[in-house]
Amino acid sequence: MQRLAEPQTAAPVGAMVPRVFRLADRRHDTVDTFTMMLEPTDGPPLEFVPGQFTMLSAFGVGEVPISVSGAANVAGPLHHTVRDVGAVTHALARTSVGELVGVRGPYGTGWDVADGVGGDVVLVAGGIGLAPLRPAVLEILHHRQRYGRVVLLYGTRSPEDLLFAEELKRWQNLGVEVLVTVDYGAPSWAGRVGLVTTLIARAGFDPRSALALVCGPEIMMRFTAAALLERGVRPDKVRVSLERNMRCGVGLCGHCQYRELFVCLDGPVLPFARVAGLLGTREL
Amino acid sequence: MRTIEQYLPDHPFFAGLDQEALAIVAGCATNVSFAPGEFLFREGQPADQFFVVRRGRVALQVHGPTAGTMVVDTADAGDVVGWSWLVPPYRWLFDARAVEPTGAVSFDGRCLRGKCDQDPHLGYELMKLVTQVMFSRLTAARVRLLDLYGNAGTTSALLSPLLMEARPADAGTTDAGATHATPG
Numbered sequence: 001m002q003r004l005a006e007p008q009t010a011a012p013v014g015a016m017v018p019r020v021f022r023l024a025d026r027r028h029d030t031v032d033t034f035t036m037m038l039e040p041t042d043g044p045p046l047e048f049v050p051g052q053f054t055m056l057s058a059f060g061v062g063e064v065p066i067s068v069s070g071a072a073n074v075a076g077p078l079h080h081t082v083r084d085v086g087a088v089t090h091a092l093a094r095t096s097v098g099e100l101v102g103v104r105g106p107y108g109t110g111w112d113v114a115d116g117v118g119g120d121v122v123l124v125a126g127g128i129g130l131a132p133l134r135p136a137v138l139e140i141l142h143h144r145q146r147y148g149r150v151v152l153l154y155g156t157r158s159p160e161d162l163l164f165a166e167e168l169k170r171w172q173n174l175g176v177e178v179l180v181t182v183d184y185g186a187p188s189w190a191g192r193v194g195l196v197t198t199l200i201a202r203a204g205f206d207p208r209s210a211l212a213l214v215c216g217p218e219i220m221m222r223f224t225a226a227a228l229l230e231r232g233v234r235p236d237k238v239r240v241s242l243e244r245n246m247r248c249g250v251g252l253c254g255h256c257q258y259r260e261l262f263v264c265l266d267g268p269v270l271p272f273a274r275v276a277g278l279l280g281t282r283e284l
Numbered sequence: 285m286r287t288i289e290q291y292l293p294d295h296p297f298f299a300g301l302d303q304e305a306l307a308i309v310a311g312c313a314t315n316v317s318f319a320p321g322e323f324l325f326r327e328g329q330p331a332d333q334f335f336v337v338r339r340g341r342v343a344l345q346v347h348g349p350t351a352g353t354m355v356v357d358t359a360d361a362g363d364v365v366g367w368s369w370l371v372p373p374y375r376w377l378f379d380a381r382a383v384e385p386t387g388a389v390s391f392d393g394r395c396l397r398g399k400c401d402q403d404p405h406l407g408y409e410l411m412k413l414v415t416q417v418m419f420s421r422l423t424a425a426r427v428r429l430l431d432l433y434g435n436a437g438t439t440s441a442l443l444s445p446l447l448m449e450a451r452p453a454d455a456g457t458t459d460a461g462a463t464h465a466t467p468g
Contacts, residue, residue, distance in 0.1 A: 127433030157433040183428050185355045187345060190383050193358045195424035202360070217432045 015250050018057050018102030019043070023095050024077050030161050032084045033128060034093055035069060037077035038103065046078050046103065049110035050135030051241060051269040055249045056080060057102030058091035065246035067132035067268070068106060073142050078103070081131035081163070107249040109269045111136045111239060116211030120148040122203060122233070124224045126155050126196055126216020130163045132241050132268075133215050141174055151177045151203045155196025155220070158182050159189045177204055196220065200227040207232035214272070215241040222279050225272045238272035288313045288389055295336055297364050297413055305406050312395035318342075318382035324365065325376045331368030332393045337361055340386030344378045357421075358383070364417055369393025 021038035028034050036056075040046065046054070048068050057063040064086070070079025084093040095101060113121070113136050121140060125133050133152075140147055152171065156162055159182055172178045179199045181192035192199075196216075212228045214221050221240045228238050244256035244263040251265035259278055261267065289310045292298045298306060316335070318324060324335055324342060335342070337359050344357040344365070356378070359365045365388075368376050374393070400407030 155433070157431070161433065181358075183431070183433070187343070187353050187355060187381070189355060190341070191358075192341075192360065193343065193355045195427055197427075198420075198424060202362075219427065219430060220432050223427060 015104065016248065018055070018063075018104045019046070020100050021078065021103045023097050023099050023101060025097060026095075029081060029163050033081060033161075033163065034084070035079055035081045036092065036095075036101070037070075037079055038101065039077050040103075041100065045075065046106060048072055048106035048135075050113055050139050051110035051132060052106035052108050053132075053246070053249075053268060054078075054080070054103050054105035054107065055246070056082075056088075056092060057104070058088050058095065059100065059102060061091040062088040063102070063104070063247070064088040064092075065107075065243075065249065065264070067241070069131040069134045071138040071142070072135050073139060079134075081128065081134070083128050105249055107246075107264055108267055111139075111213050111241075111269050113139045113211075113213075115237075116140075117143075117146045118148070119209030119211060120150070120205040122151045122153065122200075122205050122210050122212045122228070124153045124196060124200070124212065124214045124216070124228075126220040126224075127157065127161070128163065129214075129216035129220075129241070130154055130156075133213060134164065134167075136213055137171060137176065141171065141176070144175055148209065149177065149205050150175065151179070151205050153196055153199040153203060154178070154180045155199070155216070156180075156182055157184075159185050159191070179203060195223070197223045197227040200224070200231055208234075210237060212238045213241075213269075214238065218242070218279055221272075225276070235273040235276075236271055239269050240272050240275065241268045242270060242275065243268065288315065291338070291389065292336075296362055297336060297417065300413065301409060305409060308399055308403070308406060309391070309396065309410070312392045312399065313389050314392075316388050316390045318386045318388070320382055320384055320386075322382050324380040324382065324388070326379050327376050329376050331366065331374045331376045334364065334366035334369050334391050334393060335359075335380075335388040336391070337363050337365060338387040338389060340388075341383040342386055342388075343381045343383050345381060346378050353379075367414070367418060369397070370414065 020041045022041050023036055024039045025037040026034055050072050053065050053067040055063045056066045066080045066082055068079065069081035082089050082092055084090050092101065123133050123136060137152065140150055168178050181194050181196055181199060185193055210233050212233050214224050225238050225240065229235060242263050244258055246264040247253045247255040249264045251262040256263040289307065292306050292310055339361050342359045342365050343355045345353050345355045347353045365380055368374060400410060
């Protein structure tokens with residue numbers, strides 16, 4: 001019997017009050033994507049695990065759920081990589097260095113990267129889905145010797161939309177096999193063109209020992225998970241990160257309810273086996 | 285360097301063909317190489333070959349009046365390039381350009397078609413292999429048509445009218461896709 005959707009915890013009142021962070025720096029990653037480096041004004045740095053998200057607020061405009069994109073194991077500002085697609089993210093994009101933003105969280109589940117220790121790890125990112133995977137990559141690199149082969153497969157729209165392009169080269173030099181593909185490119189683009197799932201058959205990893213972390217649009221994750229399973233990756237070793245309409249972040253409001261799941265609480269990172277039947281269901 | 289007959293059994297495309305069939309197929313094949321920038325074929329030319337890439341990279345590209353020349357697919361080692369040799373009027377629909385120094389096995393389409401006509405069993409086996417790859421490519425092309433990584437306010441030019449109709453009126457002001465790129 002499926003359990004009913006009920007909040008798993010009673011959130012403390014403070015969970016709804018944002019902490020105040022100052023924008024210490026900002027980097028423009030692509031034409032519509034930027035990374036905010038935030039420093040707390042009211043206490044210690046925010047602790048999180050790779051894969052978690054926060055609710056970022058542009059004061060007077062609103063809140064938006066954004067995955068942390070920085071390293072969990074390094075002291076320094078809190079990184080969020082954001083695409084400017086709506087009212088709140090547009091306000092965040094216009095925030096000047098030195099101005100204040102609100103941060104609630106961190107919330108949700110992480111990638112549990114340590115579950116891959118001793119085996120190979122394959123990370124599959126689509127578009128801005130690379131941002132929530134970046135902390136996982138950095139965590140693995142922090143303990144590189146604990147893992148076998150590490151493969152990052154990254155698909156995006158065009159060469160101009162590549163995130164963290166310089167960092168991808170650095171990761172390659174640090175022992176990560178990085179395969180990149182785009183949907184289309186100008187003749188000057190010497191890289192691959194095609195769907196990211198086509199890289200799975202080429203990548204050098206042992207599916208029997210592999211932990212697979214997948215983040216991107218839901219359709220891409222469905223096709224990617226299918227290709228990973230076909231390659232022989234165990235279903236319980238495939239994890240996906242869902243994006244739903246997270247509002248409260250603590251399982252109270254129900255905006256992100258996904259049948260029996262609250263994505264903000266049970267997710268965003270979930271075993272594919274747990275959501276496989278949901279991803280293809282209409283109007284959920 | 286291995287001969288074509290030695291190479292073909294290891295190629296994923298030919299997996300499943302028996303030795304006799306491989307020998308027939310190899311009889312229509314020659315080794316070719318291309319320098320970066322050199323074209324394997326050009327749009328509109330007679331399509332009388334297909335290629336199995338052994339090393340390097342081939343870009344499939346098309347020229348349009350507004351976008352200019354765009355690369356729409358690439359083929360790397362292990363991939364197959366070219367279907368037009370199978371389908372009348374046997375003319376290429378795209379340009380194929382070597383991006384890197386590229387080695388390939390070139391198959392004479394007319395020769396293969398003739399052998400398939402003489403031996404329907406061989407033709408059926410070969411057609412099953414071709415269909416498998418065509419199916420994968422078609423599926424990938426259809427998924428890419430969705431413009432997966434575009435934001436909620438943009439879609440591919442082809443699907444734009446359909447998706448705009450289906451999208452809620454206020455979708456342009458939501459922040460869906462800010463972190464995972466899931467269009468509204």
